[in-house]
Amino acid sequence: MRKTFMLILCLCLAVSQLLAQSRALKGKITDDKGNAIPHASVLVKGTNIGTTSGTDGTFTLSVPSSAKVLVISSLNFTAQEISIGSKTQFSVTLVSTTQNLEEVVVVGYGTQKKAEATSALTKVAGEKVEQVPLTSVDQILQGKVAGLQSATFSGQPGANQQIRIRGIGSYTLSSQPLYVLDGVQINSGDLSRETTTTNVLAQLNPDDIESVNVLKDAAATAIYGSRGSNGVIIITTKQGKAGKTQFKLVAEAGNNTHGPLPSAGVPLGATDWLNLYKESYVNAGGSAANAAASAAVYGDGTVNTNWTDLVTRSGQQQQFNVSAQGGDEKTTFFISGGYFKQQANVIGSDLSRYSSTINLTHHATKKLSFSLGLRPTYTNENAPLSNGSAFSNPVMEIYFLRPTMAAFNADGTLNTTRSSAQFGSLYNPLYIVAHDIHKADIFSINGKAEAKYNILNNLTFTSTAGLQYQDYEEYYYNNTVMGDGYAANGRGYAYYTRYFLWDLTNQFDYRVSLTRNKDLNFNATAGYEAIQSKGYFVSAQSQNFPTPALVYAATASTPTIGSNSASDYNFAAIFSRAAFNYKGKYILQGSFRRDGSSRFSTAHEYGNFPAISAAWNISKENFFAPLKFISDAKIRASYGITGNAELGNYQWIQTFGFGANYNSSPGGVFNGIGNTNLQWESSKQTDIGLDLTFFKGKLNVIIDYYKRNIDQLIFNFPLSQTTGFSTITANVGAMQNKGFEFTVNATPFQSKNFKWDIGFNVSLNKNSVTALPPGQTVVANGQFNMKVGHDFYEFYMRQWAGVDPATGNPLWYVDSSMSTTTSSYNSAQRVYTGKSASPKVFGGFNNTFTYRQFSLGFDFYYNFGNYVQDTWATYLNDEVNPTYGKYSSALNRWTTPGQITNTPKLVYGSTNFSASASTRFLFKGDFIRLRNIQIGWAADKALAQKLHIASLSFYTRGTNLWTKIYDTTIPFDPEQNINSQSNLNFFINKSVTVGVVVGF
């Protein structure tokens, strides 16, 4: 190689000497990573003498001796001028425009220079998204964005993720943010109908993501109008970059296990279970002999089944991604294919994803360009009922089954005895998982076609047509032998669901300097958008199957459901944004959207959503010059109005619905109360922020304070049920979220070989209900009765006062004064406990150390100040339901007078409500979790070249490997869903994987 090079060099020199009059220049053009840039333009400045580089980036050009300067330019790179001097050999490195010092941020319907941005938004770069081996991008956001709460509460791969940006945004409507995928306002969340949980975002390969931008304040979200109230998450996929075709291969494999159950929540073993059973039987007044006889029915302790071990497993995880990107200044492309498989730590639960992406851009002329993006994806999810008390939920059976029951018969076959001394109404989860089917096959295409035309230098027209096609084929089969299908001799459900959404946008972008000296600039964006989503549903159900071997409904004798229906919604809007920018110091921006939706009556179908914001780049002021250590300082302020229209389609119409059939004849009923006065919920948000950069970018600090007043909150306003309706959906009530967000990103240390990066963010949010429906002082909301001045998720329940040491009876406080106790549950009042299900503080903390080729990164997620309720306590404590399994905490039960304990005397079939909802079953939700740790090694350039590749790295990473739980009495993982109520969910996966990434 070297020899060849020397030879060429010599030749070049020789040639140059031969042609003294017109010199021949040679060179190679590369990007900052050393990749050749083909088709770059090489021009002698001031002339039309020029050439373009070859595919290997090299060029040869004869220039007159008068030539002084070369101008080298290429698409997506900043043009460079090089003085020729006496040199004939050039090595030119072009700087990519995307890495310009002027960092660009993604905003609604466009991008802005970071310095000109006036809103609170957080970008999570694609590299960060790739780093975590989780199924969906919304899981990955946890701990990475201040103000964004993300609850990973189920270990089911592909589970829907609950995201809250700046607190709970609604009472009845969705509080989930709006997802915009490559400019398309997609249908997100769980669109399945039969599967316990699915997630649209789980169809997206995180490796295809260029960036995720979280828009938080009204300045950023108001341009999304009636759908922006809960924040907007803009996901942008990778686009090709001109230059040599770059391939990337990722292979990763590992396994998923579950962490140890908290000691208080470990189910009792057989001996303990039998002893406590007998003890409670005697406590109920039974004789010891009867107690022994009754217990003996369930076993003698020789069978001691650890259901946890049987139901959990080490699940495999695999991932293979391959992508290629490249192109020239005319056409660029990014294509990728990915395979992802995750088996959960619970039997029967897995997800496979086959994803692909094609993103093409072509510049037809200097003015016209168009692009096409398509992402067909197929996802297969097997999801046993994975939460709640469904008897076929394997995790539920871990706790509910007695340890004295055998999973297997003596001959090794699965035990399916349904007698009440055996499984009774419960199921053998091993049998269910082996013989039931519960799957979703999801085929989806996301895509976008865009044409952009530069009408003038500073005026662009862009027309975009985006689509989202979601196709769910779900099949649910209950076997004939044991479980939900037994009574019906097998049951099969086939559900087909299709959502087709299109999003059409036409917009103009205009930019102009209003003064000659270009001090005052103006830019504006205005456009029109129309969105239509059509949902189509076919459902079939049949029962009575002839043979367990055949599971499809065609073999069953009795069809029980055969229906199809559809549901649509439309949005149409005009939107605009305009900004004045004076010397880059003062920026004033306004945005406005007029939004129309089919979800409201004609009188209220349109709403207006304005926002105004300003930024002051104070560091550009002269008086700031002495403060050299501050590189950038910006003060932001914004105010705006956004909406939430995520209520049911057609809900405003007073309807007479069908399907209330009787005696095989059609029946219809007046079941839609309707409300023609219904409007969107309106959120008025104020945000004040400060962006600071110190030491030339080594330390970044972002501070935000926000206040979000949500008015016209949509409530299911309680009616007198004598009307025949329980509630009417109406705009009443109000809520407020206010809080602080604080983000620090820093590089405390950097030398030639070693680099240390730190990221830390903290979010504090305070929610309070500020108004309730007229005439209502309290609105019942399960365990969270709402009251003005109280947190939306403040637990409202009886207060536990411990166990009476004299009698072993449970005690509760009579009222909020906590002065007197009672052993009568019904005599104790439910009170506002001051304990909320929402955390007071949460955030992330991450570190990355890089030493030469090695790197070590770890991300912590922390959550403090909330309480978590054990909603299934009544079944698993105190022998209220003596035939179910028990938590180990039962061993602390009261046995002797004078004993101080928190577990009351065990009474068989107890009726004293000791295990019913009270603060006894509220646990502190505080935890710190090592969400991700990654150790990597990357080949240096020399080695890579030796291997004829561009890059090579190996890594091993682990998710959820370590968790610090503060409440030692909590029987389950404190990370539960947003309302902090345990629901026997699948355990969170503890994954360890190793991977390799090769670029060439």
Add this chain to the structure above:
Amino acid sequence: MKSKINRCLIVVMAFLLATSCNKSFLTDNPYTAVALPQAILSESDMLVALNGAYALLRNTDLFGRTLPVKGDVMGDNAYVTTANSGRYITLNQYNFNNTDAYAAAIWANAYVGIKYANTIINNTTVPSSVNVAQYKGEALAIRALLHFELVRNFGTAYTIDPTKPGVPIVTTYDQNALPARSTIKDVYTQVNTDLTLAYSNMTLYRGSGYFSKYAARALQARVYQNQADWANAQTAALDVITNSGWALLSGTAYVNPTGSLGASPAATTYNPGGYWAAANAQTTTKNETLFEVISDPVVNNGFDQIGMIYLQLGGGYGDILGTQSLYSLYRPTDVRIGLCPNAGTGYRSGQLGTPTYLCYKYSNAATLGFNYQTKVVRLADIILIAAEAYYNASDYVNANKYLNMVAQKRDLSFAGWADTGPQVLEDILIERRKELAFEGSRFWDLVRLQRSWTKIINPAAAVSTVSVAPGNIALVFPVPLTELQANPNMVQNPGY
């Protein structure tokens, strides 16, 4: 080239803007519902609406399960076993608070049914005809049935004090209404008004799954019985017995068991046979049942069907068992014992050592289907009401005559009742208990007669019981807290 593209773009843009700005773009109509004013425009529309009202009666918390279960579990016929699915515990334990789910569901669903009935009764669009009169009559009977169930569940017995608060009477739809409770007396008056009008409106018999003229009259007999209005009860009952054309079945035509219960539920081959094994409601015949709520093979409550709460095998919960005191009433020659067979002492865990008395009145449970009916009004009940009316007129001869009309159909070797004086009433009550067991009737007999009794919560372990006497708070359901919170004019029952 450029100008061409420009022109092209302008055309495309104009097209897109023009098509998308279309005003109707934001008008979406539902695919599976119609706007209310377009709902009932014809006779056939009205029939569809009527089916919807009947379907509501099938609701799990009305006649689909809770109402019939309550009448036995809260009486002395049945109890909830220790190993249970968590259902009906509050009823079994006589332990309610104002958020009790069953009380709340009965309240809410009954008024939903009344709303459905009102959309038919108050319809003025469809021109009158024989069918329309029939349909409106059936809707009136449904409205009466639901008001009647509401007033006796949420108010004290009429026989105790009819001036006490009953329930709101709703005859028109008003979403803003915040009605106060009418007196018990007023509610009964409304019920009787509706039933009288229903009786005169109806001319057709559409099968036992629908109200007919005499089903309405029979229901009225029960209403009068609850009011202790014995003269009217007698008239109504005799009208049904004499004129309706309904007849009782006798002996094995009624119950005719085959198979055996086996040693465990899994070994069961038992089928009660006879009338009670019929899967379908009768369409033209007039045997036994005047009105029943149908669950067809397609539309039913699935596992929440009433049979599943009694069924031991299969996917049944089997939570509720009969009491010994009920079982011991049946003579061995009484075919009805086949509806309450004794499965022995080892049949159900949590109840070991206590005999397991099963219920086979929801017989298709034996064949693993959900298509069986809940009997709401049966002729035997009406005959026994006639007997009770004669007893109250001190006409013991006729009382015994009607009493034996039922008893001797069920036990062909039974010599017949022949007591006089107060014992006749006791005989009638025994016969009612035996005849109507697991049909939700027993509790109401005890309540209206202001009896005291021992309710068995559970006969296992230490026998736990509750002594029920008039005035027990749990005899009257609490008005749901949600109603009290939403409706300032509502008052709660004492004790909640």
